[in-house]
Amino acid sequence: MSRRFKGLAILMLVVCMMLAACSNGTGKENAAAETAGATTEGAASPTDEAEDANGTKVVQDQFGEVTIPAHPQNLIVFDSIYAEYLIEMGVTPQMVLLTPEVEAEYRPAYFKEHGVQVIEVEQYQYNYEQLLALSPDMILTAGEGMEQGVYDELSKIAPTVALDANSEMKRAMPKLAVLFDKTEESAKILAEFDKKASQAKEKIAAALGDKTVLVLRVEHNRYRFMGPKGGSSSVFFYDILGLNSPEAIKDSTDWFSQFSLEFLPEMNPDYIFLEDRTLVGYDTKKSMEDLKASQVWSNLEAVKNDHVFPLKTSQFVSGVGPIGSVKLMDYVVEKLVP
Numbered sequence: 001m002s003r004r005f006k007g008l009a010i011l012m013l014v015v016c017m018m019l020a021a022c023s024n025g026t027g028k029e030n031a032a033a034e035t036a037g038a039t040t041e042g043a044a045s046p047t048d049e050a051e052d053a054n055g056t057k058v059v060q061d062q063f064g065e066v067t068i069p070a071h072p073q074n075l076i077v078f079d080s081i082y083a084e085y086l087i088e089m090g091v092t093p094q095m096v097l098l099t100p101e102v103e104a105e106y107r108p109a110y111f112k113e114h115g116v117q118v119i120e121v122e123q124y125q126y127n128y129e130q131l132l133a134l135s136p137d138m139i140l141t142a143g144e145g146m147e148q149g150v151y152d153e154l155s156k157i158a159p160t161v162a163l164d165a166n167s168e169m170k171r172a173m174p175k176l177a178v179l180f181d182k183t184e185e186s187a188k189i190l191a192e193f194d195k196k197a198s199q200a201k202e203k204i205a206a207a208l209g210d211k212t213v214l215v216l217r218v219e220h221n222r223y224r225f226m227g228p229k230g231g232s233s234s235v236f237f238y239d240i241l242g243l244n245s246p247e248a249i250k251d252s253t254d255w256f257s258q259f260s261l262e263f264l265p266e267m268n269p270d271y272i273f274l275e276d277r278t279l280v281g282y283d284t285k286k287s288m289e290d291l292k293a294s295q296v297w298s299n300l301e302a303v304k305n306d307h308v309f310p311l312k313t314s315q316f317v318s319g320v321g322p323i324g325s326v327k328l329m330d331y332v333v334e335k336l337v338p
Contacts, residue, residue, distance in 0.1 A: 059179060062146065076093065076094065077097070082140060083111065088322045090182060092114055096117070105319075140163070167320060196329065203333055215237060219279070220287060225267070232255055234255060261296050270305075271307045272307065
């Protein structure tokens with residue numbers, strides 16, 4: 001081979017080797033770029049990855065962050081009100097705790113209709129062994145008023161969400177909706193309730209004007225009145241339905257405040273909803289008899305005009321879900337509007 005051809009062959013070989021190297025480098029860079037792009041644009045967040053891999057998600061509750069099943073299969077709900085919220089939004093829990101003596105009358109049949117197992121429990125008691133035997137994969141309860149120690153014990157049984165709320169529908173329901181991805185359903189239910197409440201409020205205002213309404217609780221050893229700014233049930237009566245409280249207690253921020261019978265004339269309401277307090281293990285018979293036998297009671301405007309209406313504890317303590325609240329609303333309208 002001539003020197004000229006030999007040089008040309010070497011030159012061509014070098015060029016081919018350079019092109020191959022560039023091609024390989026470009027391919028690797030493109031592949032790396034595509035991988036990086038996919039990671040940046042389409043990759044899930046760490047929480048999403050945990051959901052995909054483990055079927056769990058991290059949520060915030062009253063006590064901090066808790067990891068729960070994304071789709072619980074054996075959910076137990078401690079508050080029957082919360083269970084009603086969930087069912088109405090399209091989420092059916094497997095179990096619910098309730099105390100029959102203080103439960104809203106309609107609700108046991110309601111749970112049975114929806115296939116929810118009812119676990120009867122003692123009022124204000126936690127039976128940890130019983131709960132453990134039920135093998136829940138998630139526990140749901142109201143967080144307000146719960147002690148850290150109780151929460152810690154429950155968390156040993158199953159991931160526990162102590163919702164940062166009380167039982168009030170407009171506080172609890174939207175938070176439950178976020179927890180179970182039912183925000184749209186929650187908004188629709190609350191909008192329907194607001195419409196009914198607005199109609200009821202207008203009827204009551206037209207019938208009563210500035211007349212006052214007192215919610216009076218009779219207990220086994222004392223009497224208490226509902227404060228119009230006490231939250232929870234107070235919101236239902238004095239905010240949602242727009243009832244006017246007696247002037248003497250208009251600024252009370254306690255849910256229920258103890259008082260002596262001598263204070264009744266100062267309140268002297270035009271209407272009274274009289275609660276015969278249901279509390280397991282206590283009897284209110286003597287307190288009720290003493291109240292009705294007192295002179296101050298018989299001299300009240302509401303008593304003289306036969307404007308005293310019975311109120312069950314369950315009606316406004318446990319029976320305040322989307323169904324129960326409407327039932328109570330209808331009852332109040334029935335009593336106050338001629």
